[in-house]
Amino acid sequence: MGEQPDMPCLKDTMHPDDAGSALSKADIWFAREVLPLESALMQFLQHNWRNQNEIADLRQEIYIRVYEAALKQIPEKTRQFVFVIAKHLLIDRTRRASVIPIEAASDFKLVEVATDEPGPDHIVLARDELRRMRDALEELQPRWREAVTLGRIEGLSRREVAQRMGVSELTAATYLKFGIAALTEILRRMPRSPGGGR
Amino acid sequence: MNDKNNMRSAPAFEEIHLQASDWIERRDFGIWTEADKAQFDAWIAASLAHRLAFLRADASWKSTEMLTVLRPLRFRKDLFSTRALRTFSKIAMAILLLAVIGAAGLIYRALPHYATYSTPIGGHRIVALADGSKIELNTSTTLRIAQDDSRRDVVLESGEAYFEVKHDAARPFVVTIGTHELTDLGTKFFVRKHDDDLDVSLVEGLVRFDDKAKDGRARMLTLVPGDALRVTATSMSVGRKSMANLANELGWRRGVLVFDRASLAEIADEVNRYNRKKLVIADAAVGRINIGGTFHIDDIQAIANAARETFDLHVEDRGNAIVISR
Numbered sequence: 001m002g003e004q005p006d007m008p009c010l011k012d013t014m015h016p017d018d019a020g021s022a023l024s025k026a027d028i029w030f031a032r033e034v035l036p037l038e039s040a041l042m043q044f045l046q047h048n049w050r051n052q053n054e055i056a057d058l059r060q061e062i063y064i065r066v067y068e069a070a071l072k073q074i075p076e077k078t079r080q081f082v083f084v085i086a087k088h089l090l091i092d093r094t095r096r097a098s099v100i101p102i103e104a105a106s107d108f109k110l111v112e113v114a115t116d117e118p119g120p121d122h123i124v125l126a127r128d129e130l131r132r133m134r135d136a137l138e139e140l141q142p143r144w145r146e147a148v149t150l151g152r153i154e155g156l157s158r159r160e161v162a163q164r165m166g167v168s169e170l171t172a173a174t175y176l177k178f179g180i181a182a183l184t185e186i187l188r189r190m191p192r193s194p195g196g197g198r
Numbered sequence: 199m200n201d202k203n204n205m206r207s208a209p210a211f212e213e214i215h216l217q218a219s220d221w222i223e224r225r226d227f228g229i230w231t232e233a234d235k236a237q238f239d240a241w242i243a244a245s246l247a248h249r250l251a252f253l254r255a256d257a258s259w260k261s262t263e264m265l266t267v268l269r270p271l272r273f274r275k276d277l278f279s280t281r282a283l284r285t286f287s288k289i290a291m292a293i294l295l296l297a298v299i300g301a302a303g304l305i306y307r308a309l310p311h312y313a314t315y316s317t318p319i320g321g322h323r324i325v326a327l328a329d330g331s332k333i334e335l336n337t338s339t340t341l342r343i344a345q346d347d348s349r350r351d352v353v354l355e356s357g358e359a360y361f362e363v364k365h366d367a368a369r370p371f372v373v374t375i376g377t378h379e380l381t382d383l384g385t386k387f388f389v390r391k392h393d394d395d396l397d398v399s400l401v402e403g404l405v406r407f408d409d410k411a412k413d414g415r416a417r418m419l420t421l422v423p424g425d426a427l428r429v430t431a432t433s434m435s436v437g438r439k440s441m442a443n444l445a446n447e448l449g450w451r452r453g454v455l456v457f458d459r460a461s462l463a464e465i466a467d468e469v470n471r472y473n474r475k476k477l478v479i480a481d482a483a484v485g486r487i488n489i490g491g492t493f494h495i496d497d498i499q500a501i502a503n504a505a506r507e508t509f510d511l512h513v514e515d516r517g518n519a520i521v522i523s524r
Contacts, residue, residue, distance in 0.1 A: 030250065031257045038254075060211040063250045130404075130420060133265050151227050153268050155367060158227035176227055181219035184258035 026070045033078040034066055038188055040079075041086060048090055058093070062086050136186040140179055147175035148183060214247055218255040226259075266367055267381070267406045267420055312342040317357070320472045320496055322450065331371065334360040336390075336450050337472045337495075345369075358390035360451060365403075378429060379408040387421075388448065398427040401444050409434065450495060459490045462505060462522065469498050477501060480523035484511060 023031075041062070045055045065085050075081040137145055143165075150161045162172035221238055224230065242249050315335060317323045323335040325343070327350070335341065339357025343350070350371045352361075363371045363382040373380040375391050385403030389396070398407065398421065405421045409429065419436070421427055424444070426437045439447075446456035450472075457465055463485030466477040472495045479485040487509055493500050502513045502520045514521045 027249075027253055031253050035254055035257055056211040056215075060214070060247055060251070063254075064246050067246060067250055129261075130264055130267065133262055134268075137265070152262055153265050155266065155269065156227075158223070161227065173223055173228065177216065177220045177223040180222050180255070180259055181216050183262065184219065184255045185215065187258050187261065188254075 025074065026067060029070055029074050029078075030063075030067055034063065034082060037079055037082055041082060042189075044083065044086060045090075058089065062089055065089065132190055133187070136183055136190055139186050140182050143175050144179035144182060147172060148179035151176055151179075211247075211251065214245075214251040215255060217241070217248070218252040221252060222256060222259050264404060267404055269370075269381075312344045312353070314340065314342045316340040319474055322453070329366065329369070330364040332362040334451055336360070354389055354391055356391055358388065358450075360386070360388040360448060362386050363403075377409065381406040381408070394431045396427075396429040398425075398429075399439060399444055399447065400425050401441075401448075449492070453495050454492050455495055456492045457490050459488050461485060462487050462489065465489065465501060469493070469495075469501060472496060473498055474518075476519045478519045478521045480521055484522060484524060487511075 038059070041059060042055065045058055046052065049055060049058060062082070062085055066082055069075070069081075069085070137148065140148065146165060147161050150156045150164055151158070156164065158172050158176065159169055161176065162169045165172060165175070167175075221241070224234055225238075228234075242252065315323060315325050315333075317335045317337060317339050319338045321335070321337055321339075325333045325335065327333070327343070327345070329350070331350070333341070333343075333352065336358040339359055340355040341357075341359060342353045342355065345351070347369070349369055352359075352371070352373045354373060354375045361371075361373065361382070363385050365371075365382065365385070371382045373382075373389060375389060375396050376394075378396060380387070380389065380398060382403065382405050385405050386401040387398060387403070387405055388401070389398050398405070400421045400423050402423055407419045407421060407427060409418075419427070419434075421436070424438050424441065426439045428435050428437070443458075446458060449456040455465075455468060455472075457468075460468075462479050463482075466479050466485075470476045475498060477498045487505070489501075489504055489508060491504060493504075498520055502522060505511045505522050506513045512523045514523070
């Protein structure tokens with residue numbers, strides 16, 4: 001992406017150990033308002049894009065466009081904003097791919113899908129959340145699950161995980177990394193409550 | 199939007215997501231050095247896609263912190279059996295080598311140090327712990343507190359207490375009541391032990407309940423706000439309470455008892471926990487009459503007056519008791 005001198009926010013350092021304090025306004029907005037829309041966004045993309053293998057990359061590009069726009073000004077209506085950008089991106093891509101005539105492509109409808117924003121009933125959510133996480137953990141490959149269980153639940157370090165599993169630290173790090181990648185991805189995919197929200 | 203931002207020039211999302219996960223792993227499970235930090239900053243600065251993928255993965259990862267509630271309770275054994283035993287065998291050696299008098303002092307120091315706190319009937323006491331946690335003892339309550347670097351232990355011997363716990367994953371806060379254990383995750387809750395029964399109500403946060411039944415089967419349960427757990431010798435059930443109900447049940451913290459339609463029998467039981475002078479309901483039919491209201495904890499006369507005025511009941515003060523009858 002090259003240098004972007006007009007975006008001072010990007011020069012901010014992020015402290016990964018204390019992300020909360022060093023996040024820019026756009027970061028916070030992105031995490032709080034955009035990311036929770038992800039399952040709705042994914043449904044929209046799945047409905048409106050033929051090649052399902054491209055969806056994660058499309059989403060990434062939408063996020064980049066959304067974030068870049070937010071660096072200039074944080075939009076008021078996040079949901080609407082994100083979906084308009086998504087729609088434009090699909091139109092652009094379709095045009096470029098020349099698969100569908102422009103007229104047809106511009107006819108994308110913003111599919112209204114259930115959001116999974118936390119509703120007023122936090123109480124039910126807390127229990128469901130824990131169940132959701134246990135379910136997500138169950139989906140991991142056994143070795144990754146074991147590493148994440150030792151690391152996240154029992155609070156062990158990489159070295160201790162390696163000792164408990166009888167593998168090298170390097171292998172433990174790999175299990176943890178893939179475990180984190182898979183678990184976070186599964187959690188984004190799983191609906192937050194059985195009813196799929198409101 | 200210009201075409202340079204197009205993902206075709208950037209690695210696919212999956213690869214970036216793995217890199218972001220790798221940073222999380224290094225931060226949370228490795229040893230995070232200045233060099234790591236510099237590399238991380240460079241990675242973040244290299245591409246907006248990196249930054250966003252990291253934000254996305256990390257937000258999701260942070261949400262899994264609640265999984266720590268499932269942590270097995272082996273710290274307990276460390277403090278109470280393994281470590282104590284190890285220390286004990288050392289002491290046994292010491293006894294062989296040293297005078298018996300010296301050993302007594304060692305034993306005392308090796309065992310977990312409990313401080314005991316209690317309240318008389320009608321008492322109310324607040325214990326503030328160094329970590330900012332707070333325990334409030336209700337009437338006629340005894341509990342013991344032991345703390346060290348790895349955990350905070352409270353044993354509720356009898357009575358009722360309200361806990362406001364500052365969560366610290368490195369020092370679990372565990373309340374033991376008989377064979378039951380409550381482990382907190384940054385929480386407000388209250389516990390009442392009466393005879394063999396136990397009531398736990400959660401106001402805020404998340405609490406894990408472990409039941410180490412004598413049959414050796416360990417049962418585990420997580421409580422969320424509004425959950426009211428009742429454990430008896432033979433049963434265990436979880437009901438739901440509204441926040442208003444919970445606030446009423448915690449009226450004692452303000453020195454009041456709040457009844458929202460309770461029978462006189464229930465009210466007498468409750469108020470008698472706080473007073474030496476007892477409220478006595480002379481017959482069962484009177485005990486079934488419902489009243490409501492807010493009373494000062496030590497003012498049984500006010501309750502008797504309400505009964506007399508509203509239901510035209512007979513009230514007699516016998517010095518050590520107030521008797522309500524038809």
